[in-house]
């Protein structure tokens with residue numbers, strides 16, 4: 001038996017950090033939404049009691065360091081599963097890019113194995129389990145658009161933003177999320193107005209959504225990797241409606257309403273960077 005599942009990337013429309021907690025994590029408030037750029041996960045039931053991971057990108061680990069592997073192991077341990085699975089991952093989402101590719105692969109594996117191993121877990125139970133793998137996994141279990149709080153694992157669904165184009169540009173550098181958080185000065189943060197962003201989304205006010213985009217990690221990444229800031233400036237120059245870095249970067253995304261302008265920005269940025277994607281926002285929940 002074989003199951004094939006899409007694992008879409010996320011972007012952060014807002015990312016705020018409130019403080020550093022005693023457990024070392026940061027207390028965050030984020031608005032996340034999914035976009036139509038997805039890895040493809042194929043799960044095949046194995047008779048032998050083992051987990052095998054196959055990844056299309058050579059530099060992504062194919063052992064217990066892979067987040068999809070960890071998702072399968074978690075379910076096996078928790079529910080005493082004596083069956084095995086072959087996990088094949090076709091990566092389309094850039095790696096270490098601030099787009100939660102690994103988390104989305106883990107979330108898709110949880111959803112898929114729930115079916116393949118007939119576990120009958122609810123989607124909320126899968127999201128709760130996801131938090132043991134990583135802070136973004138819970139959101140990725142549901143997809144859609146949500147306010148994520150705590151360390152990112154507490155999810156409140158909100159309505160989808162109005163449809164638009166998303167141009168994603170991934171500069172040729174990998175950014176370590178831990179490094180960016182280490183360099184963040186929590187007492188010097190200029191906080192985005194998350195409530196105003198939620199009300200802009202609720203009222204489908206595209207202009208105000210573009211205005212409210214904000215990510216407190218941007219200035220940290222820009223300082224360490226000035227080329228990321230230059231990409232943002234180029235996208236603004238090419239006429240994007242709104243531009244923001246996603247997560248801890250280095251991917252920068254633009255919101256664009258009109259297709260012709262999206263094409264202009266896409267073509268313009270291709271002159272500076274190899275990894276440019278033009279996709280649609282996928283703000284509706286898929287589960």
Ligand code: ATP
Pocket residue numbers: 059060061065066067068089094095096097098099100101102103105106136177247248249
């Ligand atoms: P986040 O925004 O959650 O920090 P990211 O998009 O910046 O995530 P990922 O692409 O998820 O970063 O990769 C982060 C790290 O996780 C990399 O070091 C990568 O080797 C490892 N990793 C483990 N499993 C996967 C996977 N299935 N796909 C991609 N990377 C994975």
